[in-house]
Amino acid sequence: MTRGSVLFAFLFAAATLAQAAGQAPAAAPAAAPAPAPAAPAPAAPVVVGSAQPGPAADALIVNDVKVGTGKEAAAGNAVRVNYTGWLYRPLAKNQRGKKFDSSIGREPLEFTLGKGQVIKGWDQGVQGMKVGGKRILIIPAELAYGSRSAGEIPPNSALTFEVDLIEVK
Structure with missing residues (x-):
């Protein structure tokens, strides 16, 4: 995965988390602050399509x-x-x-x-x-x-x- 596509995936995941938490997207005009529910801790980004085959079998x-x-x-x-x-x-x-x-x-x-x-x-x-x-x-x-x-x-x-x-x- 290129550095740019990893960055895009991370930003997309952050925007999705923000929408799920009920927050306005960063580009939207600011509205009057309203109490927002506590946002869950951000999940670690998931990398899809890794060229690595994964961990090797080390025992039968x-x-x-x-x-x-x-x-x-x-x-x-x-x-x-x-x-x-x-x-x-x-x-x-x-x-x-x-x-x-x-x-x-x-x-x-x-x-x-x-x-x-x-x-x-x-x-x-x-x-x-x-x-x-x-x-x-x-x-x-x-x-x-x-x-x-x-x-x-x-x-x-x-x-x-x-x-x-x-x-x-």
Whole structure:
């Protein structure tokens, strides 16, 4: 946001607060002073459209959308999952930025849990799921690809995954 548009937003907010408090706008002629109700404290200006993606995920966040009822996934088990992955953007709808991959419409992904065949965030985040369950994983860059880029994933990116556990062998 340019300095001028921030100033405009601030002035607009101040004028709106003044009108809400029953005060005359600054450009209007002064009338006889009347007792005005106490004005609320001015709110902090809200900046919209910031180019910054917001705070970074600094730890693995696991959210069970649906708890499964089948066999539980543990280290050493082969698991099959369907997934969709997005860049983590905490200020975006559902904290999802650009979608970069999905197994939906393809073969599910199969890997052995805890063997390093997938990113660390998956090895940690899928563990404990039960077949039929669905989880949202928000994975910090350190548990994803770190300072490396991977396809459409820029370096130092936190990621959001929706994971459905289909099978535990």
